[in-house]
Amino acid sequence: MLATFPTTAPEENNLIQCDADRGFISWLSQAGGSVAITTYQAGKLALVGWNGQQITMLLRQFSKPMGLAVNGSRLALATHHEVCLLANAPALAYEFLEDQPGRYDALYLPRMTYFTGDLNIHDLEFGREGLWVVNTRFSCLSALRVATLLKKQKGKCTHCGMYFREEDVLEIDHITPKSMEGKDEYKNLQILHRHCHDEKTTEDGSVVKYT
Incomplete structure (x- = not known):
């Protein structure tokens, strides 16, 4: 029935x-x-x-909403060109509608956006070290690392101490090189300018030179 x-x-x-x-x-x-x-055909959550x-x-309404993940008070939603992170603000939910106080017990507000391009992210999940997405466009799993590291470093290159600019070329570096048994985990990763990365890999001996 x-x-x-x-x-x-x-x-x-x-x-x-x-x-x-x-x-x-x-x-x-x-x-x-x-x-x-989520229904990407109708563009609705x-x-x-x-x-x-x-x-x-x-x-x-969202543009092509697809994958959705929840972790505690956080919600991640994959859309056409973005992954949006939202956080619950229950203190604001009660009076969200002035004429209907108490109608809502949760209010998710946007906190961060990853601009990914059109990757067809059908699914995503919060992992121990960040957010993982099913990158259907390139048939692989992807970790949204750069934005997390930029936030951790407060927008600065840890090698030269300068702030990153929009036109800078950035690269992810292993603080302890993988060739020296460094692990591929967040506490061993940092964002550097490309030229700083070149200098650092020369200094730490992780560049293999052929003669």
Whole structure:
């Protein structure tokens, strides 16, 4: 047996008719959370929840939303050319709607954006050392390392101490070279200018010279 409930898409003011199985309704009423659904064909992120009496659905517009991951109070969403990181601000959620205080118990605000280009990121996940994405365009897994390292280094090259500029060519360096048993993990990585990277690899002896 199916129960039917209506919802409205605010940006289009169109009524959307939805059907929910009674078993799903029963489960959702006890789940203590919401179900997030992305549909890149319609360009929507749908949040299906329970307001204490019935199912609710909130729609938000994104450009080609695909992969979605949650880690604690953080949410990562892959879109057409970006991966957006959002964080929950529950203190602001209660009064988000002035005429309906308390309607929402969570409010996710954008905190950071990775500009990836069109990689068709169908899935992503928070790992121990950062965010991993399924890079369908190039049939591989990718780690969003550069932005994390830039934040850690506060926008500076650790070799010369200068701030990075938009036109600079940057490279990821292993602080302890892999040729010297350095590990491929965040605590052993840093961002350097290309010319600083060349100098550093010459100094630490990790460049193999042929004679």
